[in-house]
Amino acid sequence: MPKVTYFSGETFPLEMHKVRIIQKLTLLPIEVRLRAVQDSGYNTFLLQNKDVFLDMLTDSGVNAMSDRQQAAMLLADDAYAGSATFTRLHNKLIEIFGQRYFLPAHQGRAAEHILCKAYVRPGSIVPCNYHFTTWKAHVTEQGGTVVELLKKEGLEVNSDNPFKGNFDVPALEALIAEVGVEHIPYVRMEAGTNLIGGQPFSLANLREVSAACHKHGIKLVLDASLLADNLHFIKVREPEFADASVGEIARAMADTTDIIYFSARKLGFGRGGGIVTDDEVSYKEMRGFVPMYEGFLTYGGMSVREMEAITVGLDETLDEDMINQGPQFIAHIVKTLDEAGVPVITPPGGLGAHVDAMRFLDHLPQEQYPAAALASAIFIASGVRGMERGTMSEQREPDGTEPLADMELVRLAVPRRVFTLSQVNYAIDRLMWLHANRKIVGGLKWVEEPELLRFFYGRLEPIGDWHNELVAKFRADFGDSL
Numbered sequence: 001m002p003k004v005t006y007f008s009g010e011t012f013p014l015e016m017h018k019v020r021i022i023q024k025l026t027l028l029p030i031e032v033r034l035r036a037v038q039d040s041g042y043n044t045f046l047l048q049n050k051d052v053f054l055d056m057l058t059d060s061g062v063n064a065m066s067d068r069q070q071a072a073m074l075l076a077d078d079a080y081a082g083s084a085t086f087t088r089l090h091n092k093l094i095e096i097f098g099q100r101y102f103l104p105a106h107q108g109r110a111a112e113h114i115l116c117k118a119y120v121r122p123g124s125i126v127p128c129n130y131h132f133t134t135w136k137a138h139v140t141e142q143g144g145t146v147v148e149l150l151k152k153e154g155l156e157v158n159s160d161n162p163f164k165g166n167f168d169v170p171a172l173e174a175l176i177a178e179v180g181v182e183h184i185p186y187v188r189m190e191a192g193t194n195l196i197g198g199q200p201f202s203l204a205n206l207r208e209v210s211a212a213c214h215k216h217g218i219k220l221v222l223d224a225s226l227l228a229d230n231l232h233f234i235k236v237r238e239p240e241f242a243d244a245s246v247g248e249i250a251r252a253m254a255d256t257t258d259i260i261y262f263s264a265r266k267l268g269f270g271r272g273g274g275i276v277t278d279d280e281v282s283y284k285e286m287r288g289f290v291p292m293y294e295g296f297l298t299y300g301g302m303s304v305r306e307m308e309a310i311t312v313g314l315d316e317t318l319d320e321d322m323i324n325q326g327p328q329f330i331a332h333i334v335k336t337l338d339e340a341g342v343p344v345i346t347p348p349g350g351l352g353a354h355v356d357a358m359r360f361l362d363h364l365p366q367e368q369y370p371a372a373a374l375a376s377a378i379f380i381a382s383g384v385r386g387m388e389r390g391t392m393s394e395q396r397e398p399d400g401t402e403p404l405a406d407m408e409l410v411r412l413a414v415p416r417r418v419f420t421l422s423q424v425n426y427a428i429d430r431l432m433w434l435h436a437n438r439k440i441v442g443g444l445k446w447v448e449e450p451e452l453l454r455f456f457y458g459r460l461e462p463i464g465d466w467h468n469e470l471v472a473k474f475r476a477d478f479g480d481s482l
């Protein structure tokens with residue numbers, strides 16, 4: 001992290017890279033943005049990117065590559081078997097994690113598929129700090145059940161707890177006593193816990209989880225997709241590691257775990273994924289699924305060009321000037337919005353800023369999808385595309401009843417090295433305007449509700465005429481501004 005003190009006494013993020021390739025953006029007039037949101041059934045997943053000004057839907061596969069990554073892609077060695085590109089990636093993973101075996105996969109959920117095929121059986125119970133959607137789907141498909149053993153404080157929307165992703169170790173002991181160790185194939189810890197706002201766990205907590213698992217002969221699996229953010233937070237929030245390099249912290253984390261898997265769409269700024277382990281038996285138990293579902297053992301569904309980019313991207317993940325860019329931008333958004341009274345998840349996490357729609361739109365019942373309505377209203381007001389993470393992302397019970405989500409969030413993801421601080425400040429400004437006019441925003445109802453994963457492609461419409469009122473208020477306040 002660059003140690004820079006400002007004369008003005010202000011603190012703001014400072015990018016330690018410059019932009020050398022650009023892509024032109026368009027900011028459409030609000031009336032056109034409203035039409036775009038209507039055409040996409042008030043579902044931000046269905047928007048066309050050409051209509052979007054700042055795409056904050058996700059940081060998956062959309063992080064900016066560096067000049068070194070682009071250059072490495074030209075050196076890719078195309079071979080079905082035994083390519084030098086694979087060896088370079090494998091060696092980089094050994095260097096970082098100190099574990100000998102690597103199974104490549106085309107993305108993170110493919111690694112989850114292999115892991116669940118190998119270890120989850122009907123009746124298995126799989127504890128984790130918190131679930132992620134794709135992993136849970138794979139556990140369930142194999143007949144297992146996910147049990148979340150997050151420490152209770154992790155679900156408090158506002159807190160100053162630096163490690164809301166921490167796992168409740170005594171709860172694991174109680175679960176083992178209740179269901180029997182033979183039903184627990186592994187414990188999964190997710191770095192930078194996605195669905196609770198990109199919140200980290202501490203290395204001390206990981207070590208405690210590891211000791212508890214190993215005492216009972218249970219494997220500890222680390223989902224390292226959001227490892228970079230978690231490494232940064234351990235360094236700046238866990239005093240014991242303030243002087244350690246992020247490389248040393250990564251190695252200390254790996255030393256506690258039996259299997260590590262990752263989405264390289266996030267970790268390594270490329271497009272791919274894989275599984276790492278130092279245990280030959282586990283390697284052989286999972287190995288057969290790679291050629292069966294992904295591709296031969298030396299590419300696993302990834303292109304050689306992407307593998308080269310990931311190798312360099314992993315190096316950049318351990319560059320402390322580089323990994324703090326995302327967390328710094330997110331901290332800036334969260335701090336500025338919080339000070340302005342706009343409800344956000346605190347403390348800031350990795351991945352993105354998370355707006356609390358339950359409080360932002362406290363006049364709406366959860367049955368009217370406040371997080372989805374807010375995501376649409378943000379797009380109308382600004383051209384910024386966020387993602388609904390609330391009741392719309394839940395699935396109905398077989399009897400048709402609808403579970404209401406623990407939290408109603410709109411996630412504004414911050415892809416690494418993509419946006420400038422002025423673009424981020426524009427998003428903050430429009431959110432503040434929307435918050436001042438929040439009572440205008442109404443709810444949504446289904447027009448077309450798919451049974452499976454409805455949030456991806458379901459279509460909704462506004463209840464009432466709030467969308468037109470919002471546009472009229474914008475024009476009244478801002479004249480002919482975009």
Ligand code: F0G
Nearest residue numbers: 058060107108109132134194225263265
């Ligand atoms: N694990 C975590 C913690 C993730 O955040 C993701 C993806 C995956 C696994 C699956 O990886 O997409 O490469 O198959 N998260 C994306 C997101 C989709 O937008 O948060 P994948």
